Amino acid sequence: MSDSSVSLRPGSTIGILGGGQLGRMLALAGAKLGLKSHIYCPDPQSPAFDVTPFKTVAAYDDEAALRKFAAQVDVVTYEFENVPAATAEILSSLKPLRPGANALAISQDRLAEKGFLASKNIPVAPYRAVHLLEDLKAAVAELGLPAVLKTTRLGYDGKGQRVLRQPGDAEAAFAELKPHPLVLEGFVPFEKEISVVVARGVDGSVRAFDPAENVHRHHILFTSTVPADIAPGIAKHAAMLAKVIVVALDYVGVLGVEFFVLGGERPSLVVNEIAPRVHNSGHWTEAVCLTDQFEQHMRAVAGWPLGDPRRYADVVMQNLIGDEVEVVPGGIDGDTQPHLYGKAEARPGRKMGHINRIVRSE
């Protein structure tokens, strides 16, 4: 449905594709707004199923299930960018899909994303499309080494990429990564990674949370610290670029933008990637903002006014990976807000929860 002005009444139902922790946290935020959430996910053990009685367990390409789901909800959103294009097409023909299908199409393909960003004069790392091994060799010659060869689709948390350090690495990496085409990204000598979570409402209003400074461990986000240790001008510039992106996409909802901060006498920014959803590096907002990223997203997709993203306090968000979740309940007193995702099994590398720690100025 193309009606971009639909505003839901309290008591309406938001359909959420994906039943992981992001869907779960969206459903919890929706409940506070008096909105019901219907979770659609193929995995019957999805953590989001524990926070709502409204669910569909079905594959994302099950057209009958998708149509039934659409009939039971008032608007559809999602917690992950890899929603199949056919799924998005079916659902958006029946109910408003927010964010729209164009945000999915662009963000689920690295080449499309970089092309979109470059077309809006938003700086990205140098890159080349790689269809054939010959393309890769030419790209290595042009961009130099080291460089990173990546799949264009379905990469996350360091999966689907290989670092090339010598020309001899190219052939094996090209053979290992599937499916083709791939993309080669030139090395960017960045000092740190920051991210901005930005929201745009149905009415076109745009609000950004403060930039977070992100530290990864084993290719998985470890901490997000706010405020980021960056110059005020860089923070403002990051927020401005994030706003340009959501306006250019005619976006509705929350979007995460990851940046590399390049060093040097005049620091500058390049966009690493965008995610058309709530973002792990925005979990800190729950502890220190009147409206957190989950409520902000649900307000936007409901067609409601955006909330206030201002921050009360300095904060560090730390992911709890695998058995790190055992810090709960023993280690959660003091200035600590835990958030667990209700996953039964603490497998290595699995995001089990996070902890927000307040840094008080007193």
Place this chain on the structure above:
Amino acid sequence: MSDSSVSLRPGSTIGILGGGQLGRMLALAGAKLGLKSHIYCPDPQSPAFDVTPFKTVAAYDDEAALRKFAAQVDVVTYEFENVPAATAEILSSLKPLRPGANALAISQDRLAEKGFLASKNIPVAPYRAVHLLEDLKAAVAELGLPAVLKTTRLGYDGKGQRVLRQPGDAEAAFAELKPHPLVLEGFVPFEKEISVVVARGVDGSVRAFDPAENVHRHHILFTSTVPADIAPGIAKHAAMLAKVIVVALDYVGVLGVEFFVLGGERPSLVVNEIAPRVHNSGHWTEAVCLTDQFEQHMRAVAGWPLGDPRRYADVVMQNLIGDEVEVVPGGIDGDTQPHLYGKAEARPGRKMGHINRIVRSE
């Protein structure tokens, strides 16, 4: 079960008696801690049923249903003080009941409550038990008029009470109020009402939120403002009295204490009533505290460490009664955090939600 040291593992299930907005908000807070909530309520339309798939729809005196419920949960708590004694007895024989049955027995009977408070040297308004009309006439003679005649059980939001202004009012009021005995409360010339929400953990630790100043409208809470406009000494004294109460009850969970602030050169406090549960006058904590009253209660009943009750900002909580709920979504931008309870029908006098408004000092 009398084991007061049980600490739940994440993923455990908390059974909640009562499916209204308080049970709903408890379940939402529990989900953030990775705890499941199983709601027990006779009304199939209960708002709390929209935020968990785990539910029992049965009467509170359905022993078979209570036993089945107890078998599916790890600890039992409640959102209302009028849990029947027999219900509490059955459940507490099977699983830890937190807060304990003694808190229910005392708080659901005004005479027992006043007797308990007085026995701990906690000031209460002058009162007399009224079994017969003769008792009432004698009590009026002793306490003077005006005075308030109240049922000892099941009164709330101004229901179950009559103000006596002249001796001739006594007979009709005595005949109208049921069941007997009743209690006559002497007039207390109070300047304002405040309340303290206090928590006690399984480990005996006690934490109090700041006192709220409460304004009622048509006998229903209208606003809670924090900080209350009271002298620092009065705020400290209120917190101290609240702590004395939870220690005396060997209490586990969150408890609300309502006070009258008496004027005069040296202001003083009397306790109006206590509620062994999260409290409407504590809803502001969700907007401005790292740990709100709902999470605090769930931490306590799970046997987990209590969280930090400190406040980031000044705040006013306003209840949305009946069609006042229509302020959402139009009027929720700016420094406003709405919370709706998901009730389908906005009947007059019905609590449909609340709004927290931040008062920024900048």
